[in-house]
Amino acid sequence: MSSSSIATNNSISTIIGYCIGAEAVVGSNDATGVPEFWVGDAAGDMVAGQKQWDSNLSDGFDTGLVSVELNLRPGGGTSGVTWTLNGSPLVYTGSSYGTITRVRIRAGVSTTAISSWRSILIKFMKAGVQTDSFTLKSGPIADTSSDTPPTAKEQILTVTPGPSDIDQVIITGQFRLSDAATTLPNPYELMAQIYIDTSSCS
16 A cells, blocks of 8 residues: 655755656746756656646736646656646656656745645556555645745655555646746746656666
C-alpha cells in the first residue's frame, strides 16, 4: 500500500533525485517565446510545448482547470514518457529508467497568486496490471493571494508505492494557475510540476 506526505514551505526549493520531470508554468502565454509546458530528465534534456492559457488579462491571469496525464511506460527510452495537457501530448524518449520509487507533485508560486491541484489519481503498474494506487481530492496548493508584499510558497505531495517492482506509473489530475493582477506574471512565477524518482536513470 502506498504511503504519502505533504510538506509546505515558504520558499521554492530545489527538487533533486528525480529521473523524469513534467512541468507547466506561465511561460509567454502565446505560441512563441518561453514554453508553457515540458517533460524531460533531470539533466535538462526535454521536449516542450506552447499554449496560450489566457487571452484576456483584463480580469487577471487564469489558466482555468487544466486536465493532465503523465504516463511513464516501462523502461522509458523508445517506449517513451507522455505528458498530456487538455489533450495536447508531448512524448519524451530521451531517458531509460528502472522501477518507479517515488512521485512528487508540487504547486508553487513566487508572487501574489495561486497554484493548485485537484482530483489526483496515481496508478502504479507492474507488467500492465495495477498493483497500487493513490488518490487525493484536493491539493497540493500554494496560495499567497492575500500576502503583502508578495511572498513565495510551495506545497509538495510525496507518494511512495508499496510494491518495489513498479515498472509504470500513470498520473492524472487537474491544476490551475491564477493571479489577480492584470499584467502577465513572469514566466516561472506560477508552477505545477510532477517529479518521478526511479531505481536507475540514464
